[in-house]
Every structure is written in C-alpha cells, then in structure tokens.
Amino acid sequence: MKTKSFTKGLVGCALLAASLVTGCKEYDDTGIRKDIADLQGRVESLEAWCETAKGQISALQSLVAAVESRDYITGVEPVTEAGKETGYAISLGSGKTFTVKHGTQGDPGVTPQIGVAKDEANPSDENYYWTVKTGDDEPEFIVDPATGGKMPVTGEKGDTPELSVAEDNGRLYWKVGEDWLLSDGAKVPATGEQGDAIFAENGVDYTTDPNNVTFTLTDGTKLTLPRVNEVSVGFDDYELAYVGTDTEIALELPATLKEGDYTALMAEIKTEGGTGTAIATRAAAASSWQVEVTKPTFGTDGVCNNDAKVKITVPNTETTGSQAILKVTLVDTKGREATASKPLEFRGTSIAADEVANTTFEDGKDYMIQGNGAVITLTDAKEIKGKNVTISDIVFDSPKAVNVKAESVTLDGVTLSGSQPKTNGNAMMSINDAQTVTISNLTMGKTDGYNTIEIGLNSSTLPSEINIENVRFEEAISNNAILIFGTQSNATVNIADCYFKEVSNVLRLSNKTNATNIKVNIKDCTVDQWESTPAYAGFLICEDYTSDTEDKAKQNNLFGNGKITVTFDNVTGPHGKIDFSNDIAAGTNGEAEQAYYVFYDQGGVVQYSTQTYPTFIFK
Numbered sequence: 001m002k003t004k005s006f007t008k009g010l011v012g013c014a015l016l017a018a019s020l021v022t023g024c025k026e027y028d029d030t031g032i033r034k035d036i037a038d039l040q041g042r043v044e045s046l047e048a049w050c051e052t053a054k055g056q057i058s059a060l061q062s063l064v065a066a067v068e069s070r071d072y073i074t075g076v077e078p079v080t081e082a083g084k085e086t087g088y089a090i091s092l093g094s095g096k097t098f099t100v101k102h103g104t105q106g107d108p109g110v111t112p113q114i115g116v117a118k119d120e121a122n123p124s125d126e127n128y129y130w131t132v133k134t135g136d137d138e139p140e141f142i143v144d145p146a147t148g149g150k151m152p153v154t155g156e157k158g159d160t161p162e163l164s165v166a167e168d169n170g171r172l173y174w175k176v177g178e179d180w181l182l183s184d185g186a187k188v189p190a191t192g193e194q195g196d197a198i199f200a201e202n203g204v205d206y207t208t209d210p211n212n213v214t215f216t217l218t219d220g221t222k223l224t225l226p227r228v229n230e231v232s233v234g235f236d237d238y239e240l241a242y243v244g245t246d247t248e249i250a251l252e253l254p255a256t257l258k259e260g261d262y263t264a265l266m267a268e269i270k271t272e273g274g275t276g277t278a279i280a281t282r283a284a285a286a287s288s289w290q291v292e293v294t295k296p297t298f299g300t301d302g303v304c305n306n307d308a309k310v311k312i313t314v315p316n317t318e319t320t321g322s323q324a325i326l327k328v329t330l331v332d333t334k335g336r337e338a339t340a341s342k343p344l345e346f347r348g349t350s351i352a353a354d355e356v357a358n359t360t361f362e363d364g365k366d367y368m369i370q371g372n373g374a375v376i377t378l379t380d381a382k383e384i385k386g387k388n389v390t391i392s393d394i395v396f397d398s399p400k401a402v403n404v405k406a407e408s409v410t411l412d413g414v415t416l417s418g419s420q421p422k423t424n425g426n427a428m429m430s431i432n433d434a435q436t437v438t439i440s441n442l443t444m445g446k447t448d449g450y451n452t453i454e455i456g457l458n459s460s461t462l463p464s465e466i467n468i469e470n471v472r473f474e475e476a477i478s479n480n481a482i483l484i485f486g487t488q489s490n491a492t493v494n495i496a497d498c499y500f501k502e503v504s505n506v507l508r509l510s511n512k513t514n515a516t517n518i519k520v521n522i523k524d525c526t527v528d529q530w531e532s533t534p535a536y537a538g539f540l541i542c543e544d545y546t547s548d549t550e551d552k553a554k555q556n557n558l559f560g561n562g563k564i565t566v567t568f569d570n571v572t573g574p575h576g577k578i579d580f581s582n583d584i585a586a587g588t589n590g591e592a593e594q595a596y597y598v599f600y601d602q603g604g605v606v607q608y609s610t611q612t613y614p615t616f617i618f619k
Helices: 013-020 030-068 550-556 584-588
Strands: 006-008 073-081 084-092 097-101 113-117 129-133 140-142 163-168 171-176 179-183 199-205 212-217 222-226 241-243 246-250 262-271 274-279 290-294 309-313 323-332 337-346 349-352 366-376 382-385 388-397 402-405 408-412 415-417 427-432 436-440 451-455 465-469 472-476 480-484 492-496 499-502 505-509 518-523 526-529 540-544 564-569 596-600 604-606 615-618
Touching: 030 097, 030 113, 030 199, 030 222, 097 199, 113 212, 241 246, 241 366, 246 366, 262 290, 309 323, 382 388, 388 402, 505 518, 550 596, 550 604, 584 596
Parallel strands: 241 337, 274 290, 349 366, 366 388, 382 402, 388 408, 388 415, 402 427, 408 436, 427 451, 436 465, 451 480, 465 492, 472 499, 480 505, 492 518, 499 526, 505 540, 518 564, 540 596, 564 615
Antiparallel strands: 006 179, 073 084, 084 097, 113 129, 129 140, 163 171, 171 179, 199 212, 212 222, 246 309, 262 274, 262 323, 290 309, 323 337, 596 604
16 A cells, blocks of 8 residues: 655635635626625535534544454444434543444545555564545545555554645635545545545444344445343452452453453462462462452353353462452453453451351451452351451341450441340441441341440550441341540541441540540431430430539530531431531530430439530531
8 A cells, every 4th residue: 555645735825715806897897796695605514614624634544443452342332413413422442432434435536535544564573654535546545644655553663544625716625634635646526526535435333143233334344243142240349358268259251252262361460579470270489478369150052151260369478468469360262361450458368157156256466358249147246356357248147246455446338137135235347446447338137236346445555547438237227327435646537438327326435544636527418317306316425424514524624625626527417417617516505406415323414504514616
C-alpha cells in the first residue's frame, strides 16, 4: 500500500467574494450573491458532515484500540434520535464505550473514505495505521505530518486525521489536516452527495455470529471483536481480603463457560518477597506466599458449576499486616485472556470455622478465623485470645457469648444469629484488652438480645481507636447496641453507615478511667426506634456506673469540660435528623425526641450543663 501525499493550499474564499462584488455600482449582482449564499450553505452543510465524521473517526480509533488490546464486547445497544434508530452504543469489558452511527450510501467518487490497515509489507508490525480512499483508488496510508511516515491509530504517537473542506478558485475541495486531498495529483472536489466516510451502511453485524461482532468500514475493511461470554473471570468483590496461613477464595466464572472453551486457569500472587504462580493445580515456589488453583467442574450439560477457587498458603512466620496482590487469568482456546486482581493482607494462623470450639488460643499469637459463611454453634461461652485476632465471614448461631481478648481485634462480615436471652450473658460479643477495634459489615440477627457488643468492660488495656462501619441491627435489642466502657485519652471512635431497627439506646459511653480529649464521630446512621420512656430515649447514653447520686456524678464529671466531643453528622432518629445545634439543651429535654443524656448508677438523669455533658457538634 502506498502512502498518500498531500500538498499545502491557500484558502481564497474571502478574496474571491470581495472580487465578485466590486466594479460598477449599477451592475446587477443578484445572481452572484445567490451563488455566494449557495456556496456558504454548501460549506456549512459539509462542515456539519465533517463533525459527524470526526466522531466516527474517534469511534474507529476506540475499536482499533480494543482489537489491539484483546478487549471484548459486553453490550450492543441501539441508539435512537427523534424516534429513529441511528446507530449502536458499544460497551467493552474494559469499561470503555463508543458509538457507531449507521452508514449512509453517498457518491464514493466524491467522499473520502477513512479506514485502517496493517502494513502488509512489514508482517512483524502488528499496529494499525490510518488510510484514505477516494473513488476507485486503492486505500493509501495517510502521512503523519510530524514524522513523514504512516500515521498510527493508537499508542503514544496515535492521532486522528481531521477531515475538512476549503474553497479554491470558487470550488470546494477536501482537506485532511492542513493538506489538500489529492487523487492522481489533482485536488479532490467536495461535490455530489456525501455518504459515510468511516463505517459502511449496515456496518455492525452482531447477529450472524453469536460469539463475535463484526464491523465493516466503507473501504471494505472488517474488524472483529469477541463477545463477553467467551472468557471472563472475577471475584464476588474486589475489596481487600484478609488471609491466614491457609485461605480459599472463590472465583467467579461465566455461567455459560463450557469445558471446551478454555485451555488454562492461572493464578499469580505478588509480594515484596517475590511471585508465586499456579496453572490449574500446579504451584511454583518462587515466593513465600503460595497459590494453588482448583479448576472448575462441569455438569452433564457441559456448563460450568462455577466452583473454581484458589488456595493461598502463607508461612506462619510472615509478618501480620503484610500485603500481596492476587491476579487470576483465564485463557480461552483462541488465546484470549481475561484477568482479575484482588488485594490481600495476612492476618495470622488460619483457624477453620469448625475448629473454633476445640482450639486453645494462646496469648501473643496472631489468628485468622475465616468461615467462608459457615455457621458456628457454641454451647458454652468461648474466649478467643491472641495478639492480633481477625474473625471474618462467620455466622455465630450461639446461645452464649463470644469473648475476644487481644491487642488488635477485627470483625469483618460476622453475623450474630439465633437466640441469646439475658440469663445467658449481658452481651453477645465482648472485646477486652484491645488497643484497636475494627468492626465492619456485621449483621445482628439474634432474638432475645440484651446488649450486643461490649468493649473494654474487663480490660487492663483500653482502646485508642475504634472503627465501626456498615453494621446492621436487623432485630430488636432490649438495651444497648454498642457499649464502650472506656478508652485511652486522645482516643477516636468512628461509627458510620450503620442501621439500628430497635434499641433502647444505640451507644453507651462510660469513660471509666476519666480519660480526656476523646473524639466520637457518628456519621450516616439511622435508628428506626429507640427507648419509649422519654427520660431514657435517645441515640447516646453517657453512663457513670461508679456514682450512685447526681452530686457524685457531677463531682466525678466523666463527660464534661471537653473530655468527650460527640459529632452527629447526618444521623437520623425516629423523629428525624438529629440536629440540636440551635439549642444543645433541647437534645436532653426528657421528651421522646431527645437524643442524648447523662445517667448515673441507681437510676437518675444528670441535668444538662456545659460542665457535665459532652461537647456536641451537628452537621
């Protein structure tokens, strides 16, 4: 294929118009003015056509990029304008989209047809380059003005040619960029009816081949992209996953995948110490972290059972908190690849759900208790202790409390279910001696519950940071949902994106050590119903259980004088948004809509004053 040459030209429209209207004042120039108006109308029409062509050139560039990167199509949706179908919106697996307009048949002798092609003279070059075709001429490569060579479609030097029209000696001609478009050495006139310059009429075929979509250009070039159902791989979510010494992670494969559709399923795990790789069930030993792939099984109908998984093995000498990236690749029979990645973080020795009841936990060790949705029934109260303890994706369907004692406690994806009356213990879960507590994605579904989570009741060490996020209390609690008996000075408590169906109070603070400068941030939380007795209603109870009279409570003053600052940010109670910024005292008025109060042991409410109540901020 040749390289199309262009020559620089001057636009003389303004000069021509000026010369045509000069001369004798009595000369009848009506016809000339009509010709000028017709010329201007023709220019405007062609400029509008060029804008449409420009958008389709960009769409073609997106298509070529998808072909070169082995992307795939996830959707083809008709586009309508004024009730008429005008093209198709194309969605790709990479998340990118582009729109192909329906081509129209014009005069091929006067419409420059922009296309793409590889350089057949250089078979090792897999790149596509822009071409142009006029009339019956063969497509020729467009010259890149920056390099003097072929103009690449994609890559660092990828650009798009720009079609335009310009006037020369009273006629309109085509230009590409700043150069005249030539055919046999002559400028190509912009006359006749313009058709489509990029995609052919009926140029998108997504019905003939169920596995592919074919795009046809006006010069006859065809480009093909596969559909999504040929190959894809992923996870149920892409958030950070906690792993122990032995952890399994399920893979998501297409429901339409058949055994003959793929040749390999690979997994790779990268850490600072190196890379571990597995293909199907074969593992390499390049890293201290190992990965093993279990390939999917297929039913009698040949369809995937979607039971593929990877097993992560980490030596128990690994440092807690170390992170890695898991990358899984599925390769189909045509050599196309689909990949998915997920971040991992090591949390300690793995303990399976069915091993919890009989495991003797040891101080100073790190444990990762991962259930993969398994249900644990503990007939006796169980203490889980260690240095760093993580409990993930487990359902505790137990009549007795679960007690966790460690420096760092993380609960992620835990569900509390079943029935636990108060006679079996005040709290469903008790956390002690923790310096940091992180609770996320917890669901409280127990019936007969009194208190749900107690922190720091029997602790020699109190937390400096507590983070509670996306916790849902789907069943009624007869007392408090979250109880924090004490923290260190300068501690931070964050409670965000939580829902409480029915509680006496959501949060109880006790500050038993009289710590100072405690920040409690409550954001985007909702309570459907709280204590029906107005004097004890509200989101927050600050309870001094060490004082049996109001005078003693005022003397101890565990909450006022700047010791605790509570921020309510978009928090909604049974009576609407909690916002007493105009009258702080009204938030503890003994009415049903009150939001907070200070309480002393033996049943009394301390009257509001800025000296004895926390500092409140409302947003």
